[in-house]
Amino acid sequence: GQNIDQPTEMTATEGAIVQINCTYQTSGFNGLFWYQQHAGEAPTFLSYNVLDGLEEKGRFSSFLSRSKGYSYLLLKELQMKDSASYLCAVRDRPGTYKYIFGTGTRLKVLA
């Protein structure tokens, strides 16, 4: 079956660094995406990894290891506005552009 796991909730302090993990077991793999979603709003795209390694984009970085079925999203210099859900999604085959979403991680940033 298709399985994508993330921690349900995490709490961190403003200014700190937090790492949100995602492990996946899917029938195929054609890219992994991270989205941010504030409550009651649409998800917004953060990052895309298809090859192993680290992709850095400002305060956010995303890492992928295909052999381990593992990714993480790293958020640095946390701000209160980073309090949101973070969704990991895998595209399991090329051509369809269909995502399988993980359970999502609710991050709370405390002052």
Added chain:
Amino acid sequence: GAVVSQHPSWVICKSGTSVKIECRSLDFQATTMFWYRQFPKQSLMLMATSNEGSKATYEQGVEKDKFLINHASLTLSTLTVTSAHPEDSSFYICSARGTSGGNEQFFGPGTRLTVL
């Protein structure tokens, strides 16, 4: 660029009525649109994939006669919840993939449906 809108943003209806939700790509053409539902504090569940000019592909367990999808043009897809019941109350989100070949999907702001 890459803006997706949904209408209405929220709707309350009586049990047994039908509700139509529109999803539009405002500044790009969308060859493929996706419809998701999301329950409180849960992740997005794909309901169906909609390609312009062809029948939608529904995920396992989603009733195609209950959730009618029409993708009439490259900028508009509609989801009609027929004979809605309280258990259909949910947050419905659409997303679109453009024709430029990019990898990500662009999401609409969602529609909150409450069935009384």
